Amino acid sequence: MATIDFDFRNQILGNEIGNTLAYCYQCATCSGACPVAQVTEGRYNPRRLILDALLGLKEKIFGPENAFNIWGCTVCDTCDEVCPQKVELTEIFTLLKNMSVERGEAPVHYTGQASTVLEHGKAIPMQPAIERRRTQLGLPEIMAPDMDEVKKLLEATKLPEKLPKSELS
Ligand code: SF4
Ligand code: SF4
Incomplete structure (x- = not known):
């Protein structure tokens, strides 16, 4: 049986936005409207995630085996709009995602993409095939990002410290 982690619970409830989860009465309107819950036939379940956070059931939320519970959310904001x-919810899930990153449990496709932005200033670096296609379509040349500025901004967010060392060049 999962145990209650009061520190974790207080961490969420002590947050200015996180404390809104105290008002949840488990009506499941969020899960009914969530597109990810629908396509995964309930495997992803925002109502359950809110309940687990409210109860401080940290071990049901974190750990590699539970990664989809947090990272399945696409941040579409539908649940926020329908919650009576x-x-x-979306902000609370962002808090949980940030904790997952701090624990070194973020899925590699997220940290990999963040590393690419850190290195190239964009999620999809320019490639000869893309350049050729743009020329064929008569599209203008794309300006290279100011990497000094990008790095300065990302360092201010402490992103490089949070990425797995193996992903940093
Ligand atoms: S819609 Fe709001 S009140 Fe209802 S279960 Fe979801 S978070 Fe709780
Ligand atoms: S923000 Fe996340 S939890 Fe909310 S409806 Fe969208 S995918 Fe579902």
Whole structure:
């Protein structure tokens, strides 16, 4: 049986936005409207995630085996719009995602993409095939990002410290 982690619970409830989860009365309107819950036939379940966070059941939320519970959310904001209690689900899930990153449990496709932005200033670096296609379509040349500025901004967010060392060049 999962145990209650009061520190974790207080961490969420002590957050200005996270504390809105205290108003959840488990009506499941969020899960009914969530597109990810629909396509995964309930495997992803925002109502359950909110309940687990409210109860402080940390071990049901974190750990590599539970990664989809947090990272399945596409941040479409539908749940926020339909929640009758104005629970800020998406923001609460962002808090959980940030904790998952701190624990080194973020899925590699997220950290890999963040590393690419850190290195190239964009999620999809320019490639000769893309350049050729743009020329064929008569599209203008794309300006290279100012990497000094991009790095300065990302360092201010402490992104490089949070990425797995193996992904940094
Ligand atoms: S819609 Fe709001 S009140 Fe209802 S279960 Fe979801 S978070 Fe809780
Ligand atoms: S923001 Fe996430 S949890 Fe909410 S409806 Fe969209 S995918 Fe589902």
